[in-house]
Structures are given as structure tokens and as C-alpha cells.
Amino acid sequence: MKTKTVAIATLGTVAAIALGYALYFDQKRRNDPDFRKKLKREKKKIAKKAKQSADTIKQKVSETLEAGLEAVNQEEFPTSVDEKEKFFMSQISAGETLCAQGEEHYFEAAMCFFRAQKVYPSPVELIMIYQKTVPEPVFQLVVGMMTLEHQKRQDGFYKEFPPEDMNVKIEDIPEGTNGEGSTVMRKGLVVTKDFEEGDVIFVEEPIVSALNTKLEGGDFCNYCLKDITGDKVECANCDQVVFCSQECYEKANEEYHQYLCTNNKTNENAASSQEQAFLDYSKDKNVKYPYLIARFLATMVHDEIEKAKSGVTDGYGSWDHVDRFRYLELAPTDQNMKELKLIKELLGPKVTGVEEFLTEERFLMLKGKILFNAYSVQSIGKAEKAIEKSTELHRESQADLSSVGSALYRATTYLAHSCEPNSKIEFADKSHKLTVKATKPLKKGDELNTSYIQLEDKNTEQRRNQLAELFQFKCVCPKCESD
Template sequence: MSESNRSSSSTYITAAAVSVAVGLAAYAVYFDYKRRNDVEFRKKLKKEKKRLEKTMAASEKNEPTPAFTPAELREVLTQLKQEAPPASPEEKEGYFMSQVGLGEQLAAQGPAFHLPAAMAFYRALRVYPSPVELIVIYQKTIPEAVFKIVMDLTNLDVSIAAEEQEPTLAGRIDEEEVEPPASPLQGPPSETSSSQEWDKITDPSGYYDYFPPKKMNVSIVTREGPTMRQVLVLSKDVAAGEVIYKEHPVVTALDPDLQALGTYCAHCLRPIDPEMSLSLTDESHTFPQTYCSKSCMLSSKSQSHTLLFTLENPLPAELAAQSAAMGGLPSTVLEARQEAQEKFAEFVKARGKTIPLLVAKFIARQVAIETQKLANSNALGSSALGGPSPAKKTASTEGDFTDADGTSDGYTLSDHIERLRYLEIDRDEEEEKLLIEVLRLALPGLEEFMTAQKHAIVSGKMAYNAFGVCYGGGRDDRPDPTTRPEDTERTRTPYGTSRQIGTAFYTLSSYLTHSCVPSARPSFVSGTSEVSIIANRDLKAGDELTIAFVDVTPNEKVTVTEDGELVTNIETTAECRRRRRYELARGWRFACQCERCKEEAEGLTLEEKGGASAEEEKDESKIEEVAKKAVQIGKDVPPAGEVE
């Protein structure tokens, strides 16, 4: 390919990345869901890929391809842009498949049919959820002459838009209706756009070959029981008191009563001196935050805070500058965005829980990671089209959440969270509505990504898997909950949720199961939300790792005598057992069946046990259907972008 073509291709990739990053539309989510869950759909994608390769081989003839003038291409582009694209996700799927099939059939008939073939491939490009990705695939799979016409059409589209100063989708979001974009440059990215090939095939159970990383000294295995579940087992012998692994969280949230005090870092949860802290308190930040360092402040802003609580551009710097050059959001939209953020911030403060903030931050992290991939795809696209190869970049960096081993390519936060257990919780329509409005006004189309079902599942996963962060045994001044016992927020901590200063969510430690005689314990000896899992006793390779979700030690209880005297006593065995099982049933909806609970039950009456129902071997936690089926057949979900 000539230098000029490479340059124009690079220009296209850059423009595409900016335009694509404007929003995550419904089709992207639908396409990704179909690719992950529909085996037949993945087979169709792979089949189309193979047919394209055959087409490329069949069309390599010595006959010259007719040359087309800019005027002729402009006429073709005008015709294509006048065609109304399909509206629904299902229609787009069928349209994409049919146009790719038509393109490969026409291309196989020789140079005389290269233009109509390119038009068909261009139509498919218009509705594909990740245009940058598809351009790279086209470059590798369709005849070079046809690919050149496709690129000429896309570059012409970019130049025409620049000449006419065509408003971007972001600039039109305040209109009542936005027409479907006529250019592939305005197509939305898929939630998991990390794949580079339709037919990137690996062992379907490969996820657990790469996660957790070997350096963590544990692996995930499936254990049979009343409920089939994955658990953590040791991959080496450890001694009592030894740190098995350390892990940084994906997201954190300070307890609501500590948010405004400035005594803890809002990102790493480190205790800080308010006089030595950094704050985000100006009027453009609707949710004031205090940080222990510039590093934490910048990480917080890039991961979630900018999108959720500021009027700044939430795109990565590489895209934000180019997006600004293409035209920013009008003042009316910025005002609406600030209003939406203020309402959500007030809701979070008034609700007095950390889960709504964890959910919002988690969604924002997904957006941040995927848009950063789009920024990186500029270099990737340039490399695929003959430019220099970019350095490999993983989703997780030093000091960030536990990701799959560096040898793995294509696993995302979606892959991690969809394998975790969750609780079915009542839908909070107010929270859902407020968060969706914040997302919509930050990146138009993003609201389609956060469906009611997704919000409920992510909330349920945070509720089931979140850890309470406690330092030195915890604090004594946490406000008492004002909600009903069944609605009270509970987190995994052996000190009890009432002693935590904040909440954190981890990709690996979420697999730890509960036991009233735990083999390990979570500790925050680093003075931050980085958790250290420490062995409680000598353990052997293959032993299951368990922790206490609640305080399992006999507590002190204060009673008042008839004379009004306060008397402090220690819980009896029956009282301690009943309390911890009550907390487990309320917080995680299961009846503990550990050895300690069974042994203690032998000498207790039915009344002391808390009734027959308290002894039933039940577990109401859920696992997503796609992950459940994969586990049951001994396979696992393929990584994002893979097909069978």
C-alpha cells in the first residue's frame, strides 16, 4: 500500500476513533450479547470470515481494476448516504450479514464488479458496532483493490463532513430526535471491542487458564454441592501468617458520613491529614472529593469522576482534543449535565449507602477502559495498515485491579464480572433513572448500555461481593443504619460492616467463600484499599481459601439489671451462632453449613438454632445463565470477540 494510502487510512482511523467514542448505542450491546451468548451467531461470523478469505483468493486476477474519479466516488457516496440504514438491532444484524455476503459474491466476479462489491462492504461498515476493528479486518480479508475503494469512500466521507462542517452526533443530542448516522464514522463501539479477528478461536474454557494470574498463588476450581460454584484453592503450601496474595480493587467508595470530612482518600481510602490533602471542590465538581496524592486524584478522574461528576470531556486525552476540534457540547447540554449530576449526587448522599456509588463507578470504569482502547486503536489501525506496531497495552497496570495474565488477549471487566455470583434485588427505579441521565448527557447513547436488567445485576453483584475496608480492627463511630434489617447494606469483613470506613470491589477476592472457621483473613495492612489475604493456619496446595464474611467471634453484650445496673457479658455459643447466621442470611441469603455451625448445632435445641428454616441448606445467590451453562458443561464463556 502506498504512503499516501497509509496516511489517509491513518487519518480515517483517527477520525473514526473520535466519532465512535461519542456514544455506546444499543446495537453495540446487542451485537456483543449475541456474540457472547448465541453459538449460531458466532458460527455465522466465522463462516462469513472464511467465505471472505475464499473471495479474496478467487478474485486475485491480472485484470486491471477500473479507476474512479473523485467526482464518481462522490456520486456513489451520495447514493449510499441517502439509503436509510436499518433501525432495530435485529434488522442491523441481518443487514450486516447480507451486505458482507453480497460483497464477497460480487468481488469474486472480477474487477468489473469491484465497485458494487465495495459499496456492499461499505454498507456493512455503516452498521458494524466497531468500525475501526472492521477496517482492520477488511484490510486483511478482502481484495486490495476493493479495500482501496472502501477506504476512498470513507476518506471522502470524512473530507465532505469537514468541508460542510457537519455537526457531530454530540452536537445534536439536545434535539428531540437524532437521525441514525449516515456514516460508519459515527457508529458506536461495542462494549468489548478488544478483539481483532472474527475467528480468534481458543479453548472455550481458557478464561481460567489466564485468570487468576499465576503470581497470585491461587486458582479457581468448580466444587460440587447443593449449588455448583467456583472457589479459590491454593497452588502452593503456605504457613500461618503468610500473605497469600495482595489485590487492588476495581472501584471503591467511602462511607457516606466520611465523604465530606476529608479524612480519607476518596480513591485509595488511605487515612489522611485534611491539611495535607488535595481536593476537587470547585463548582464544576458536583461531588466534592479529597485525595491523598496527585496520583490518586488523576486516577479517580480518569476512571470515573470526570464522567460522573464534572463537566469535563470524559474521553481519553488522545480523543478529547480531537473531539473538541470537531465541536463541543452546547451550553444547554452542559447545564443539563450538571443538573443531572447534582441530582444523582444528592441521591447518593441521602441514600446513605455505598452500593449506588460503586455501581456508577464500575460502569464509568468500563467506559473509560473501552474508550481508551479506541484511542489506542489509532496506533493499532496504523500498524495493521502498514505503520509501526504499537506496544502491547493491558487493561490492568501496576496498582490496578487483578486482570488475566499478560499472555491472554481479549478479556475485559465484563468477562470478569459476568462470572461472579449476585443477589436478586428489588429494582430501584429512581437510582436507575438518575444514573442513566448522567450517562446519557456525558456520552450520548451510553444510556442504551445501562439497561434496567444490567443495572439490577451489577447492583446485585456489588451487594454480594463487596468488601468492607477496616483499619486496625475498624472504627466505633459509624452511624447506625436507618433502614429495615433486610435492606441494610452488608459487606464482607470479619470485623462487621458497622466498623468499616468504606467499600471495595475486587475481581479475584470475590471468589472467596465464607466459613465460620476461615482458613484466611482479609487485611488492609498497607493502609489503603489494597487487600492482603493472609493464612490463618498452615495450608497445603489444593486447600480451599475461605474468609469470614461477618464477625464470627463471641461479642460482648450489655444488659440492664432490675436495679438499673449495666452488665457486660459475652455471647453464649447459641447466641453467637444465631447472630452470625442471621447476618449471613440477611446479607448473602444462605445458611452456613461449615463444620463449626454443624458441630455447635448438635447440642442446641430447635429454639436455640433459630427454628428449622435457619438450618435448611439453601443459597439464594445467582449466577448469570451464560456462565452457569458454561460451568455445567465443563466449558467457559469465550473472551470478548471470540467465536466458535
């Protein structure tokens, strides 16, 4: 009999035996209760052993990744561009060589590729290249170390922030239960010592702020939002913005204005530029949040450049803060998509990575974070100046003060809402610098809250309806619950 015939015959015999056993097994399973019980017990034993085996493997992999990450983090990395480039190429070359030597060298290879991404300007882009070019087990090890490093950063964030001198810390606060009966937790700001009514709890500068667009170029500083009572400092290249001091001008230009300036003093074609189109849209619609988002993205780039100059690779930047903020769900409306397009056209040619970073999903999330968390900078009395009100959403509680702009804050954003707040927001020097004051005595461990809306002349139903409509939550503060 030929080999092929023997193989087919053997396979046929095995298949017949297997089919016969399957029929016998199915009959026993259906008709024999003791057999079913025994089968169930065996399944549990097998599942338990499989879980134990999987847990053991997972633990060993985790320990290996932990050791690798710890070893890399103990090393010193180059800081200059030339040194980084040489280091990157040497690690890539070493990783490729180790991969070629076989599986026993895969972990060492992964360590090399992991080191290389530490000095690469766009780690996400590099990971996509790795996925296509390195062996799958090596790629998974690199991703594993990156994930572990990210998790450690996540876990360490609230240990470092807020700093002790702010007199507050961020804790998990229970907020009711979900449909399954589990406790829902949120982040809240609690005081770390006692305060009396009227005490200043902390003062905070914003991550980013923006002036109401119709006030640009008038009496308010583009950088700190302060009402300018003395001499104004103008931009050297445009007449669209003014500043209260040379210091504010230099900070603005370094952080964001260099990317947003229309250059209409120096460029005869400025009227048809992307910068002018962006400014015209913002003024026509009386919206400042597209500008706030553009400033934030530019500030992120500035932060990374400063970190690279100093050689600091760890620490938390602006995005680490904003990424943790709550946000409102937004739909991709025509207006939102128009704003996304304008921002990409404005920053895309100037800021590397903006096109890839600012996806539709991320833009909507970022705008949703601003809408939920931005505070109105209420620094001018309504009797002092007539200021056209913006229609954009922000937290605003003072009925007798006008808003000149909006700002995002690292710590203040964690203040909960209450219709009977124990703290209030002030802008003492009439700039975007914010002060949080106690409105009643506070004990160490008390959660801080403020009002997101103007409370005057509103009953419980009106307050709850406004909060639900604007901020998408039902108020369950003691005042609303007792009323």
C-alpha cells in the same frame, strides 16, 4: 376438462387415497401388536439417522465457522479512528457485493461483515442493523462466528486469570446436590502452593471502590479511600471530594470523576445539576452503591478507550470479571428504580451507550452482584474515629474496625464463606488495597475461605440465620455441620 377442473379432481383423488391409507394405518397401529413393534423400531431407526445427519451438518458448520474465525483472528486490524472507518466501509461494501453474487459467496460475505464488527464501536447495535439488512443465512453465519468467539473467550478466562504470581487459581468446587440429584458446582479459590499461618497469600487492588458518602470531602481520599493525615489535594472544579495525592486525583479524574463532578466551583448553576441531585440523593439515603455503580460504568468506558488507544482488541476487561460474579436476586423496588433513573440521567448525556446497556434487568443484576460480593474496607479502628455505619450489605468480618467504604475485587470475590475460616482480609496500608493472609497452615490445592460476617458471640443458628437473610444461602461449613 379444463386444467383447473383436472387439478381439483386430481387433488380430490390424492386426498381420498391419503385418507384411506391413514385410516388403514391407524387401525393397524391400534389392533396389531407386531405392527406397533415394527413401527416403533422404524421410528428409532429414522430418529437415529436424523440425529446422525443433524450432527454431521452441525459438525461441518462448526468446522467452517472455526476456520473462518481462525482466519480473521490471524489478520491485523487498523487502530486509528480514520483507518477503522475506511476499513469498516470497505468490508461492508465487499460484503454487500458478495451477497449480490449469490449463495455460493455467502460465507465470504459473512467474513466481511464479521471483520467490520471487529472495528465498530458498538457491535450489538451493528448486529441489529445486520439482522434487518443482510440475507438471513449470512446473518446466521456472522452471529455464529461471534458466538464461537465469545465461547472461546469464556473458555479461556480461567486459564488466564488469576495470574500465577497471586498463588491461587479458580476451580470448580462441588457443593451438594440439586433436587434432581445432580452435583451442584461453584467456583472457588484454591492455593497453588503451601502456606504457613500468617503468610501473605496475595495482595489485590479493586476493580472499583467507593467511600461512604458522608465521608466525602472530609478526611478520606475519594480514589483509594485512605485516611489523609497530610495535605489534601482538592478537585479543581468542585469542593465535594478530596484526594491524598496528585496521583490519586489524576487517576480518579481520568477514570470516573470527570463524569461525576458537580463543578460547583466553576458552574453557577451546579446546584440544579444532575450531578448534584445524584450526590444529594446518595448522602440523604446514606448509600454508596449507586455511586459505586456509576464509577464502575465510567471505568468500563475508560478501559475500552485505553484498549482502543493501544490497538488491543482482545484481553479481559472489568465487565468480563463482574459478569461472572454471583449475585442476589433483587426486585424492581421504588428505590432501585429511582437509583437507575438517577444514574441514567447522570451518565446518559456523557457516556455513549449507557442508556442501551443499563436496562432494568442489568441494573438489578449489577446491584445484586455488588451486594453479594463487595467487601467492607475496614481500615480504621473504632477507637480512632467515629464513623456512621452504612446500612448497605457487604462482607464484613472485623468487629473492632470501622468501614469507610466498599470495594469489588477480581479474585477475592471467589473466597468461600466459612465460620471457621482459613484466611483473613486486611487493609495493611489503610487504603482499598486488600491483603489475604493465612490463618492456619495450608497445603497446595486447599480451598481458601473467609468469613462474610462478624462471628463473635454468635451460635450456629444465629450465624446461619444471618447468612441466609443477608446472602441468601445456608451455611454448610464444617463448623456449622458439626455443631
